[in-house]
Amino acid sequence: MKNVSGRDALFLAEMGIGPLWQLRDVPAADVVAEVPAEAQPDAAVPEAAVEPARVAPQAREVPEVSAAPEAPEAPEAPAATPVRAHTPLSAPPYRNPPPVPSEAAWDDQVPLEDAAPDIAGMDWATLRTAIANCRQCGGCEGRKPVYGSGPRQARWLVAAGTPSVLDEQSGQPLSGEPGKLFENMLHAVKLSRERDVYVTPLVKCRPLNAKGGERAPTADEVAACRPFLERELALCGASTVLTVGQVAANGLLGRPLQEPLAGLRGQTHRLGQTPLVATLHPGELLRRGADKALAWADLCRARALDAGA
Secondary structure, eight states: OOOOOHHHHHHHHHTTOOOOOOOTTSOGGGOOOOOOGGGSOSSOOOGGGSOOOOOOHHHHHSOOOOSOOOOOOOOOOOOOOOOOTTSOTTSOOOSSOOOOOOOOSSOTTSOGGGSOOOGGGOOHHHHHHHHHHOOSSGGGTTOOOOOOBSOSSOSEEEEESSOOHHHHHHTSSSOHHHHHHHHHHHHHTTOOTTTTEEEEESSSSOOBOTTSOBOOOOHHHHHHHHHHHHHHHHHHTOSEEEEESHHHHHHHHTOOTTSOGGGTTTSOEEETTEEEEEEOOHHHHHHOGGGHHHHHHHHHHHHHHHHTO
């Protein structure tokens, strides 16, 4: 092949093309394309606009590798939605936890029979039913309650401590021989049990021990029954309260049940707004006749309070 003339080389340079062929007797490594200086462009030409020089076929078979291409950066994976430990995998995820309900003011699940009755609003009939169905303490289990007796509108309310076996059998408080003595005491101050006095036990059921014998009531039994007596006082409208015996006086005045009665006698106390006088139980007076004078003084005190009302 003939050599490229100077004129052809000039034209090729103007076109930006170097020599395409080389002499066979000249090694390829020693051939350098010479471009006249006047053929150089005034400004740098972008690399993308310059056509790369063609190389010998053997040069294309083994391309020069300068460095391994960088792997494209993987796109950032979206954050996984947190799953609670107790949430089943099949349940759909939620953004906010379900609201925790606040404690309700009223519990609709409480059975009506377990709810405390509104004793303060009862009349005579509902009060009797409430006493019959009361299960507020262990003393009422299997026992027959003893209700109050007397006129619905009374001048005195007489409170005994607990029913006796005679009271349980007859169904009214202060029965038997103690009851007869008590009626005589009332007659002495010109009062009648049938007309003027409402009599009721503080503890409505007779307390029994494990062997079936009588025992003293507990503070819980007194506290469970006291609202019944307070409602009886409100319903009968008595202007004076007379307690007979230690249990009734201490239970209504908030003292320990074992406190002696002597510390309360001879004074005027109050149950709410109602004057209260404490005296001995008629059953005790039958055993200690000498104490009848003490009981007479207590009855006179109560009668004087009633007269001044």
